[in-house]
Amino acid sequence: MKRIARLAVLMGMAVSGMAISASATRASSSRKPVVAEPGATVDYSGTLSLLTKFGVQQLSPYFVNAAHAYETLHPGVHVVLDQQTDDSVKDKTKTLVASNSLPDIYFSWTGNWGENFVRGNRAVDLSKVIASDTEWGKTFTPAAVASFVWHGKNYGMPLYLDAKFMGYNKQVFSKLGIGVPKSFDELLSACDTIHKSGMTPISIGNKEAWPAIHYIGQLLAYDVPEATLEKDFNPKTATYTDPGYLAALNQFTSLVTRCTDGGNMNGVSFATAIEDFSNLKSAMYYQEIIEFDGSASAQTPLKQNDFGFFVLPPAASAKGDTKAIEGAPEGYMINTRSKHVSLALDFLKFITSMSNAEALSAPPYGQPSAVIGAVTDKNSSSSVVAGMVDLNATPFLMPWLDTANTPGVASAWLNGIQALAGGSMSAAQVIEGVATAAKADADR
Amino acid sequence: MTTLAVPHTGPRVSATRIIGRTLLLSFLVCLGIVVAYPLLWMALNGFKDNEQIFGTPFSLPRHFSWANYVNAWNHGVRSYVITSLLVTISSGICTVLISAWTAFGLTRTHLPGRPFILALVLGGLMLSPTVALIPLVQMFQGLGLYNSDWALIILYTAFRVPFTTFLIRAYMIDLPAELDEAATIDGATDSQRFWRVILPMCRPIIISCIILHVLFAWNEYIFAMVFTSGSDTTTLPVGLALLMARHSTNYAEVFAAMTISALPIVVVFFATQRYFVRGLAEGIGK
Amino acid sequence: MKAAGSRAIGKGAGVGRTDASTGRLRGRAREAFRQCFSFRWVAAAVIVLVWFVYFPVVDNFIISTTRSDIYTGDVSYVGLGNYSRLLHDKVVWSALWNNCAYAVISVIFQVFGAFILAGIIESLRSDFWRRFWRALYFVPSAISLTVTGLLFYFIYQPQIGILDAVMRATGLGALIQPWLGSEHTAIYAIIAMSQWQGFGYSTLLFAVAIQKIPGEIFDAARIDGIGPIRRIISITWPLTREMTGLMILVTITGAFQVFNEVMVMTGGGPNNASQVLGTWVYQQGFIQDDFGYGAAIASVVFVATMLTGAAHLWYTKRGRVSW
Structure with a gap:
């Protein structure tokens, strides 16, 4: 026993010794940018690999069906799908990037997340085929296409749009005589009324940390001018000195105290919060368009007719863009190392054809397609259609705070807001933490 | 129900002893409830719906219908189970065979440099999988095994060989040397000694090792999450997490799936406990 | 031995x-x-x-x-x-502290607690019940962590969770916390779950070790009129010392490599309060894209494991009992 243990320890130490003495240098590989040409001939043969974010049971058939249809159309092509979920796709993507093994087509968010692929020359330049003045580009909502532009070039194709709205129970509101709040103060007083009736005004589960960040994103879009936000998203130019930051965080704090169950939220999962809303235990839940059909359906106690939504209202003092909506398209990029760039492009065109775009917008998927005219009364629920109308009218799509920022800054936001909600940090400390993280990123 | 082994009962049975015995028993029962109740709860939740799970999580289901279990099985759990079975069985066979060979080489042959090899094998016990994750991903990509069942079979084998060898070696080392002498006199080669004499004698510890490996491989999460993707190579733990993703999750189905995944392992363990304990008893702690 | x-x-x-x-x-x-x-x-x-x-x-x-x-x-x-950066990283230190808390609590429950429990079980006369209790307590170790994580989420849930219900029923309502949501309790809530899952495993191993003690020693002690508690202290404990040492080694090294439990329950939150070294490696490497720094933290895990190994050597070097 003793000897075994000693040998094991010595062996471990030998490993560290080997490591320290080893001095391998890893050469960085510089690659030339790849540009997709509009007229390129497509060779319909070979294997096309695809990393999607549709891993959940409800969504996964979309790409499976599309792949089958494409394979039937072009028998020489074999499509291999790697379907991840919202949570797993981040880790998976980074693992694939680190090991230089991204598939031909891969999922991307907008903001810093997508920019990384551009910076690393891993995304094919699609400007000549998808810029808003091109034939294919014209079929998309312009704001969605623009969200995938970096340094004046298009690097991604938007698949669907998403944005955050406050879903509410119309029956509760009318019973208590509350109208749709027009300002942040009206929302707070509506909360007080609902609280008095014995109901939780807004259910929020922040164990995952991103739910509260979505409130912050929307409030920042209202309280901080767009130009300042854009400047602060870049760590090299960030200052975080605008007073709007403190204002937004203080608004969030009053929302936490007056509308929610308070510090408990960090111990509650977002899944519980949405169930509370569907099960009539709370009057409001802040949600994405793609959650509308889940909050109120034929199976839930909250009936579809009782479901309504409004944009989280801005405070009267807001100095930013009060017409802004927090949301972003999500899309796909083509790997510069792909051997089948034109085939990949052809497949992307295939899944954004009108019939496939309509299928995506309709149940059971219910993902509002970025293709113009794909979301209609015929294929989508009335709330999704109404949400898209609001979305198409907004002048500024505020990107998700956790994908717009560098990972270090995003993490400072996520942790800081959890601490703010839990009461262990003040609003000023949170902003200070974010600024420090930005500085650390800039120095690196 | 249970009797404590109190020797020579009679005059020495005192009131304190009876109280003590009752206390011990109720302690065992309470602990048993703490262990068993959550598992029962998991199985019962498979009969509820989302509203009931989140609204009154600890009440009994309103009605018993197997629908959630059937749906869970059809919505992917079947394929997860098949993958898990394949990976668990293959890696179990590889691990036990390689470990038994190694233990044999280390204890019953005249292998040069034995302490060094022993240290090499058991040193693996001290190394954590997280530390090796990124290099491993690059390596498997290079080998073309990324996102295949092979990746998991190889990794589960590599990371379990040290522990399994440790157990089998401890058992083998105590088998009498006369066995080898007798076999050698009879003209047996090393291979014959291994397959016909030593390996059969190690059966108890081999069974224990197989059970321990099954427990590990059936529930392993990090490697399965990082090294595989797509429905054909998803194992149960990752599959369960997939069922529970961000939007519109049917939790009743998730709980049903969890019960389906836990049941075989619990049954296997109860069925084989006797051999499991015997093998460990004879092998461990040497 | x-x-x-x-x-x-x-x-x-x-x-x-x-x-x-x-x-x-x-x-x-x-x-x-x-x-x-x-x-x-x-x-x-x-x-x-x-x-x-x-x-x-x-x-x-x-x-x-x-x-x-x-x-x-x-x-x-x-x-x-990366190593000098590590010294100034507050989360590394709090993660190290959390790992140490994990180790200490796990040793208390999964080594000493499991030892006592194994002693109790092995003192039962009926072979059937001995096997029954051992197997029952072992069951949580056989369950996937994905399952355990979701289970304990519901147990710890504020208001409707079973833990809060039990606490209210026993008059401890004032002490209720958002267990997983509070920076002070999150890591301990995870550690508690880990004890639930792990104690049966070590109980089984101790039971195995106790079985190996020759029955004559106990018989002799009984004849000498030595009571059950003293038998445990002066016979079982010293004679299972090798196993205890091994279990402590395994438990502590396990505590420094812990990852899944925290990942499934809180992901290190709220506000990094429940980060352990393993999840901080992951956070830095995979989420913040800094593999170099993540690898440096991983070497802290490595050093901690090696130190434990060295301490175990020292422990086993001291006198041992054999029979």
Whole structure:
């Protein structure tokens, strides 16, 4: 026993010794940018690999069906799908990037997340085929296409749009005589009324940390001018000195105290919060368009007719863009190392054809397609259609705070807001933490 | 129900002893409830719906219908189970065979440099999988095994060989040397000694090792999450997490799936406990 | 037990000598060939381990001296830069503290608690019930962590969770916390779950060790009129010392490598309060794209594990009991 243990320890130490003495240098590989040409001939043969974010049971058939249809159309092509979920796709993507093994087509968010692929020359330049003045580009909502532009070039194709709205129970509101709040103060007083009736005004589960960040994103879009936000998203130019930051965080704090169950939220999962809303235990839940059909359906106690939504209202003092909506398209990029760039492009065109775009917008998927005219009364629920109308009218799509920022800054936001909600940090400390993280990123 | 082994009962049975015995028993029962109740709860939740799970999580289901279990099985759990079975069985066979060979080489042959090899094998016990994750991903990509069942079979084998060898070696080392002498006199080669004499004698510890490996491989999460993707190579733990993703999750189905995944392992363990304990008893702690 | 171990290594060599003298092969060259040929028995394990375990770990140490950008593939050598950064990282220290808390609490419950429980179970007279309790307590160890994590989420849930319900019923309502949501309690809530899942495993191993104590020793003690509690203290405890040492080693090294439990329950939150070294490696490497720094934190895990190993050596060096 003793000897075994000693040998094991010595062996471990030998490993560290080997490591320290080893001095391998890893050469960085510089690659030339790849540009997709509009007229390129497509060779319909070979294997096309695809990393999607549709891993959940409800969504996964979309790409499976599309792949089958494409394979039937072009028998020489074999499509291999790697379907991840919202949570797993981040880790998976980074693992694939680190090991230089991204598939031909891969999922991307907008903001810093997508920019990384551009910076690393891993995304094919699609400007000549998808810029808003091109034939294919014209079929998309312009704001969605623009969200995938970096340094004046298009690097991604938007698949669907998403944005955050406050879903509410119309029956509760009318019973208590509350109208749709027009300002942040009206929302707070509506909360007080609902609280008095014995109901939780807004259910929020922040164990995952991103739910509260979505409130912050929307409030920042209202309280901080767009130009300042854009400047602060870049760590090299960030200052975080605008007073709007403190204002937004203080608004969030009053929302936490007056509308929610308070510090408990960090111990509650977002899944519980949405169930509370569907099960009539709370009057409001802040949600994405793609959650509308889940909050109120034929199976839930909250009936579809009782479901309504409004944009989280801005405070009267807001100095930013009060017409802004927090949301972003999500899309796909083509790997510069792909051997089948034109085939990949052809497949992307295939899944954004009108019939496939309509299928995506309709149940059971219910993902509002970025293709113009794909979301209609015929294929989508009335709330999704109404949400898209609001979305198409907004002048500024505020990107998700956790994908717009560098990972270090995003993490400072996520942790800081959890601490703010839990009461262990003040609003000023949170902003200070974010600024420090930005500085650390800039120095690196 | 249970009797404590109190020797020579009679005059020495005192009131304190009876109280003590009752206390011990109720302690065992309470602990048993703490262990068993959550598992029962998991199985019962498979009969509820989302509203009931989140609204009154600890009440009994309103009605018993197997629908959630059937749906869970059809919505992917079947394929997860098949993958898990394949990976668990293959890696179990590889691990036990390689470990038994190694233990044999280390204890019953005249292998040069034995302490060094022993240290090499058991040193693996001290190394954590997280530390090796990124290099491993690059390596498997290079080998073309990324996102295949092979990746998991190889990794589960590599990371379990040290522990399994440790157990089998401890058992083998105590088998009498006369066995080898007798076999050698009879003209047996090393291979014959291994397959016909030593390996059969190690059966108890081999069974224990197989059970321990099954427990590990059936529930392993990090490697399965990082090294595989797509429905054909998803194992149960990752599959369960997939069922529970961000939007519109049917939790009743998730709980049903969890019960389906836990049941075989619990049954296997109860069925084989006797051999499991015997093998460990004879092998461990040497 | 210990004596058997050291003897056995000697005995292994003995087999070789006996073989050589009685075997048919006598020439020195053939003997040398045969010795090398026995390498085939360990070849598979050596290849698999060097290739898939040692090489990647060495690679990790090399990575820890670099700063890399996974997207561009640029790598620069920074020497010990990541290690000096580590010293100023508050989360590393709180994670280390959490790992230590994990280790201490796990040793209390999964070593000492499990020892006492095993003693109680093994003192039962009925073989059936002994097997029943051992198996029942073991069951949580056989359940996937994905399952346990979701289960304990519902147990810890504010207001409707079963823990809060029990606390209210027993008059402890004032002490209720958002267990997983509070920076002060999150890590302990996770540790508690871990004890639930792990104590049966070590109880079983202790039960096995207690079974190996020859029954005559207990009989002799009984005849001498030594009570059950003293029997545990003065017979069972010293005679299972090897197992205790092993369990402490396994438990502490396990506590420094813990990852899944925290990942499934809180992901390290709220506000990094429940981060452990393993999840902080992951957070830095996979989420913040800083593999070099992540690898440096991983080496802290490595050092902690090695120190535990060294301490275990020291522990086993001290006198041992054999029979």
